Amino acid sequence: MKIGVLALQGAFREHIIKLQALGVDAREIRLPGQLQDLDGLIIPGGESTTMGKLAVAFGLLEPLRSFTRKRPVWGTCAGLILLAERAAKQKKGGQPLIGGLDITVDRNYFGRQVDSFEVDLDVPVLADVARPEDPDGPFHAIFIRAPAVIETGPEVAIIARLPENGPVVAVRQGHLLGAAFHPELSDDLRFHRYFVSMIEEA
Ligand code: GLN
Numbered sequence: 001m002k003i004g005v006l007a008l009q010g011a012f013r014e015h016i017i018k019l020q021a022l023g024v025d026a027r028e029i030r031l032p033g034q035l036q037d038l039d040g041l042i043i044p045g046g047e048s049t050t051m052g053k054l055a056v057a058f059g060l061l062e063p064l065r066s067f068t069r070k071r072p073v074w075g076t077c078a079g080l081i082l083l084a085e086r087a088a089k090q091k092k093g094g095q096p097l098i099g100g101l102d103i104t105v106d107r108n109y110f111g112r113q114v115d116s117f118e119v120d121l122d123v124p125v126l127a128d129v130a131r132p133e134d135p136d137g138p139f140h141a142i143f144i145r146a147p148a149v150i151e152t153g154p155e156v157a158i159i160a161r162l163p164e165n166g167p168v169v170a171v172r173q174g175h176l177l178g179a180a181f182h183p184e185l186s187d188d189l190r191f192h193r194y195f196v197s198m199i200e201e202a
Contacts, residue, residue, distance in 0.1 A: 001025065001200075002037060003025070003027070003038065003041065003196075004027045004029040004034065004042070005026060005042045006029050006041065006042070006043045006044060006051070006055075008054040008058065008060075009046045009054055010044045010047065011044045011077075011184055014044075015192075016028065017184075018183075018192045019042075021189060031058065031060075032059055032060055035063055035067050039202075040071060040195065041072070041073045041074075042195070043064075043075040043078075043083060043098070044076055044079050045078045045079060046077075048082050049095055051082060052096040055096065055098075056096055061096055061098065064098045068083070069100065071175065072176070073175070073176055074176075075176075077144065077179070077181060080101075080105060080147060080180055081105050081107055082098045083178055084097060084104065084105040085099045085102055085103065087106075088104055088106045088107075088150060089106065100173075101176050102155055102173060103149045103152050103156055104150050105150065105180075106148055109147050109167065116145065119141055120138035120139070120140055120141070120163075121141045121160045121161075121163075121169070121170075121181075122160065123139045123160045123170065123190075123191075126190040126193075128197070130190055134188065134189060139183070139188060139190060139191065140187075140188065141181040141182075141186065142181055143169075149180065153173075155174070157171065158171055159172050177195055179191065
């Protein structure tokens, strides 16, 4: 299985390391031609405006859009913003999005004062992929100037919310997965296993 990680900017190396730990052939993607033989793609965290502008400059925006229509893609943090159909409170034309997930995201939802935090999330779907060597129970999630999902369309499944029925922070719509936090920074392979399982079933 070959999984690409968009490597224009942001936390791509950490995703590569996690994928390699799962025995996946993981590749850094910077050029449109490199998308061709991938089974799936991760769009990492970083800065979504910068990543979007670089995608335009590298001629990647349209190739990423057509890849996203066909094959499994997982966006984490800034990557989730890029996979959203809509970003709230943004100037029109200010932020090129790839789209695909029928959601509205609010960038920097948690504001500046509490812009980074860690929290244990209940993520029921991870139980389906966990191995004996994995941690069990909640997923320890790291949020860094994270977005939240403030609207979900009818086809979107909510995978995780912050505790006490808080904002939505992970979603799935068919072959597309989004997480508002940074699973590649946690000492836990279960979220990456879950994405691999989506590719196996695709
Ligand atoms: N706040 C960033 C953005 O709007 C995302 C932060 C992250 O990916 N850690 O793009």
